[in-house]
Amino acid sequence: MISLIVKLITLPIVVFIASTTSNQFYISSIWQGLLLVGILALVGIAMELAMLSKVELLFSVALDFMATFVIVYVLTSLLTNAYVTFVGAVLLSIVIAGCEWFLHRFLVKGNQKKKAVT
Structure with a gap:
């Protein structure tokens, strides 16, 4: 639950500012x-459920980066009057x-992996 709350606060702020x-x-x-x-929050939660306790921190973040890039680049190209450049999606x-x-x-060091999404 902690992870979902953090995502629902940070993602709108980051997207709005960008x-x-x-x-x-x-x-x-x-x-x-x-x-x-x-979509970013749902995919992020699903990825945390599947991998957070099984893979290293940097690998998990790298997978988050790749998933976020694909979602942002593809979804934005499908939306009307929305655009993103390759560099914009990367940034x-x-x-x-x-x-x-x-x-x-925070979740790994605080040993809160199980409470992250439940």
Whole structure:
């Protein structure tokens, strides 16, 4: 549950800041941002359930980066009046992966892996 709460707070903030301050990434409406955040949160939770206790921290964050990049790049290309450049998707994925690194480190060091998503 901790992980979901953190994702639902940080992801909208990161997506909003990226969309309003960068010319590399833009979403035109709130529902597009919510859709992107929802998919990123659901995939992130599923990946944490499947791998957090089984793989190393950096490998887990690298997988989060790759999944975030693919989701952002593909989903944004499918949305009307939304766009992301390759560099924009990479930069947004780096920022989100950085947030995930802190979250995963907290969960692993605090021995809260089981409480992370339940």
